[in-house]
Amino acid sequence: MSAPFSKEEWAEIRRQSTEVLPEIIDQVGLPKALLSYQGSAIAKLESSTCHVLFIEKSRRIGLTWGFASYAVLRAGRAKDAGGMDVMYISYSQEMTREFIDACAMWARAFSTAALQMDEFLFDDSDDEGIRSIQAFRIRFASGFEIIGLSSAPRSLRGKQGVVMIDEAAFVDNLKELLKAALAFLMWGGQVVVCSTHNGTENEFNIQIQDILSGRSSYDHMHIDFDEALQQGLYQRICLVTNKPWTPEAEADWRENIIKFYGDGADEELFCIPTMGTGAWLTGPLIEARMTSDAPVLPLDLPVDFLHLPALTRQGLLATFMADLEAALEKLDPNQMHAFGFDFARVADLSVGTLLSIDKTLKRTSALTFELRAVPGDEQKMITKTVLTAAPRLVGAAFDATGMGWTVAEDMGRHFSLRDKDHPAGLVHAIKFSQDWYRVNMPPLKTAFEDDAIAISKNDDHLSDLRLVKVIRGIPSIPDSRTGETNKKRHGDYAIALALAHFASRMQWHEYGYRSASAAGTSGEQSVADREFARRKSEGGSNFRMRSMRGAGGTFH
Template sequence: MTVAITPEQWAEARRQATDVIPEIIEKFGLPKALLGYQSRTIALLETAACRVLFIEKSRRIGETWALAAYAVLRAARAKKAGGKDALYISYSQEMTREFIDACAMWAKAYSFAASEVDEFLFKDETAEGNQSIQAFRIKFASGFEVVGLSSAPRSLRGKDGLLIIDEAAFVDNLKELLKAGLAFLTWGGQVVVCSTHNGAENEFNVKIQDILGGRLKYKHLRIDLDDALNDGLYQRICLVNGLEWSPEAEAKWRQELIEFYDEASDEELYCVPSQGSGAWLTTPLIEARMTSDAPVLTLDLPDNYLLLSKLEQAALMAPFMEQLREALRALDPEKQHAFGFDFARVGDLTVGTLLSIDKVLKRETALTVELRRVPGDEQKLITRTILKAAPRLIGAAFDATGMGWTVAEDMGRIFGFRESEEDAGMIWSIKFSMDWYRINMPPLKVAFEDAAIAISKNVNHLLDLRLVKMIAGVPRVPDLRSGETGKKRHGDFAIALALAHFASRFMGREYAYTPISDIDDDDWSERDRSDDASPFGRGGLW
C-alpha cells in the first residue's frame, strides 16, 4: 500500500512523472476531458469481452463522471451500432440526479440529439399496491434513453441494456439487485458495478474476492487515490479551481486528505475494506445533509482552571458565554426545539446539540456546543442556559451513564423528568444499552436518507458520524478514537445528535405557565438556577 510514502517522496515521484506535461500541452493543447483511468474504464467497457465489470475505487475521483460519458455513448447509438438503454441505480436521489445531469452535459458535448431531463414515475409492478418510484430520464434520437433510479426496484426484471450500479456497497440488497440485473446479459446487455468499499463482509467485497480468486469470470478494475493522482486527478482539480499545480502542492493535498479520513483512509481512499461491516452512514450521504449554517461553539479550558480565582475563571468563561447568548437570541421563535447532551469530563469531549423542528417536521441543528476540560458546574450552567432560552422546547435527552447522571439529575429538578411519552417533564435520562441503540439509531439514519435532517458543515462532525459502525448488527460507536493527541474524539457529535433526535420524536404539548424564581444566594450551584442569575440576567458573572 502507498500510504506510507512521505510527502517529499511523493512530490519527487510526481515531478519525474510530469516533467513531460509542458511538451504534451504544447502538442495536444489542454488536457483531454477524461483522465487516464476514466478513459481506460470506457475502453474496457467498449470491448465485447467485458460483459460484467466490477470497479473498486477511491472516494470522489470522478469515476461516475466517466460512467455517465459511457452511458451517453451507448444510448445515443443506433441499435445496429450497439445502442442500448442505460439504467443507473444508486442509494440516493441526489447521486442519481447528479449522474443524469452529467449525462446531459456529455450529450451536449458530443452534440447528440437528446431531450431535456425529465422526471417520471417508474412503476414497480411486483411491489404491493403497484408502487411508483420517482426517476429521471434523457431520451435520444436513437430511440434509447438513460434512466436514473434512486433505489433498487424489482422491476429491473424483464428489461435489458446497460445497467450501472453506483456505490453498490451501500445499496440495500446488492445480492438481489445483481440477480435481477444479470438478466440483462441474455440479450447482449452489460452490467457495471462500481463502489467504494463498505467493510470486508459486504456483498460488494465478497464479489471482488470471488473475481480475484477466479470464481467469477467478471472484469475488474481497482483505482485508489494514488492511481488517480498519477493520472492527473489533482492537476484537474487545480485546472477546474484556477489553482497553480506543483508536486509540493499535490503532496500536501494528498497528505491532508489522508489525515482528514484518519482511520478510514485505507477504506475510503485505498480500496482496503475495513474489518466489520463498515460505516453506518456514508460520507456522501452525510455531506449531502450538511446544509445548516448553525454555529458550533467550542470551549476548551486549561487544566488548572479549578485552581484559578473566581475572577480568572469568569474571564475565561466570558467570551464563550457571550457567543452563546448571541446564538440563542438568533433562534427562530416559531420553531420547536429539542436538545441532546453527551457528557464527558476527562479525555473525551462533551457535546450538546440543539435541533430545531419546522412545520414539515424537518430537523436542523440550530446550535452545537463542544466542551473540553470543562467542570461539572460550568457544564450545568451552559446546559441550563440553553434549555431556558430554547423557544418551544419539547424535550432534552441526556447521557446519564457515569458522571453524566449529575447533569441529567440537576436539569430534571428544574425542567421535570420524563421516563415515558406520557410524562409531562422535559428531561430524558438515557442509560445507553444495546437495545437503546438498536431501537433509536435507525430513525436517525432514516432522517439522513430521507433528507429530513440538516447539520452544520463541520469536518469533526463528519468524522464522528463516520465512526458509527454496525457491531453485532447494532449501530454504535466502537472503542476507537480519532484526532490528534490531547484532542481525541469518540464519535461525540454522533451521540449528541442521536440523543437530540430521540428527544425530538416525542412531541410534548405546550402550556403557558408562570415560573416561580428559585431562591438566590451566594452559592453558585443555587444562584445560577435563578432566571435573574442567568448569563442574560443582572445577577450573573457573565
C-alpha cells in the first residue's frame, strides 16, 4: 500500500510545512476559492497551448468542483473573448447533476448572466432506432451553454467546444469517446480527460503511459492524495465543516481514509493502477532488439583484493583495463553518447552501459561493463575512464542511492554534477523513487516497442530485463534475484540501461573553441587551449581529441 508515512510522521510533515505559511486557518473567509492544484489545472487550460489535458488523480479531491468554475468562465464569455460551449461527460447521471449544480453556484458567484438551468431530452439515432438521452444544461447570455451529456460517443455528434470527460476510466467506451471528442480540436476546441485509475489495461492508463513515454504530446497532470493534502485539501474540509485544523487532526483523518480504502488505496488515492503484475517486457521483444555486437566486459575480483600486494592488484585489473581501452578506441567519434551506472558493492553487480545515439536518434549499446566485488576507488577509476573517452557525451546518470552517491559525487567533481541548483551539469545523481520509475521507464519500453534501441546479445541481460515487473502499475525490480549461487543478479543491467536511456534524453552539450591562428602558432595558449590540455592530462592515455573542423577554427 502506498502510505509511506505513519500518522505521527505525517503530522510532523504538515506542522513544518504550515509554519512557513501565513496563518490562513484562522482567517475564515479569506482563503482563496481554489486550492493550488485546482488553480494549476485551470491555469493550464487557460493557456493558449493546452488543447488536450489528461489528469490522473486521487478520489474526491474537489477537482470536478474546480472544473465547474472553468466551465462557467468559458461559456460565459463572448465569442471574440474565447467563449464556447462546454460539454461535461461522466459515467453516472448523479455526477453530471452534481457538476451542473456546481456550475450554477459558480455562475451566481461570478454574477454571470445565466438565463436558466434545465433538463432536456434530445433524439439520437443509432442502429437500434431512436433513443432519447437525458441531459442537463445552463444557458448563458453569451449564447453559449454548459451541457451535461451521457458517455455515449454519439452524444457529441454535431457539437463543438470544450469537452470534459470526468472519471474517464469508468465510462463504457473511452477509446471511441476520445475519438469523437478529439474531432473538436479541428475548430479550436479543447478536451479535458480526468480520472482515478481503473487498472493497468484500461484505456485511460494506456493513454497516460503514452504521454509519459513521449509517444503522445498531450498535456499531463498527476495529483495524488498526499499532494492534495499538502496543498490544503483537509484544511479546506475543516473550513467548510467548521472544524479546527491541526497537523494531528489531519494525520488522523489521512490514516482513517487510507484504512477505509484498504487494498484499493493505491489505486483510489495514490494514482497507481492495479491488476498489473506481469513481465514488463516480453522475451521475444527483448531478443528482437539484441542486434548490437558491442562487448560486455566482466570484472570479478577476489574478496580479499584490498589485502593483496599492489603489483598483484594491478595484474588483476590489467586485462580488463586493456579490453576496456580497446573498446573505447572503437567508439564512433561522429555519434553522441550517454552513460548509465548502477552501483553495488557486496551482494549485487555494478553495471555501466554506454549508449551511442545516431542521426535517427536510435540508441545502440556501445559497451557494457559488469563489476563484482570491485572496491569503490576502482569503480570510480573505471567510470572516469569511460566518461573521459566517450565522444560527444551528452549525459551520464548514476544510481545515487546509498553508497552509490559517492561515485556520482566524484564523477560530478570532474564532469559537473547536475542538481536543482546546477541544472546544466553533465552528471545526474538519481535517487530512485516510485515517481522516477513511473515517469522514466515508459520511454524505455517505447524504445523497445518502436525498434529505437539495440542492445548486445547476452543471456544475463535478457534475464535482468525480464525481471522487471509491473507492480501496482509501476515498472519495478522485485526483491527476488536470478543466477547461480554467489553469482546472483538483481536486474542490474535493466537499471543501468534505464539510467543510460534517461541520460540520453537530457541532451547536455559542452563546447570548446580554439582559433585557427592560435592553433597554428607557437604563441601564448588561449583559454580553450589550456582547458584542452587540462582535460587531456586528466584523461591520460584514454583521452582522444574528437574534433569537427569549421570555418575559422576547431571545435572539440
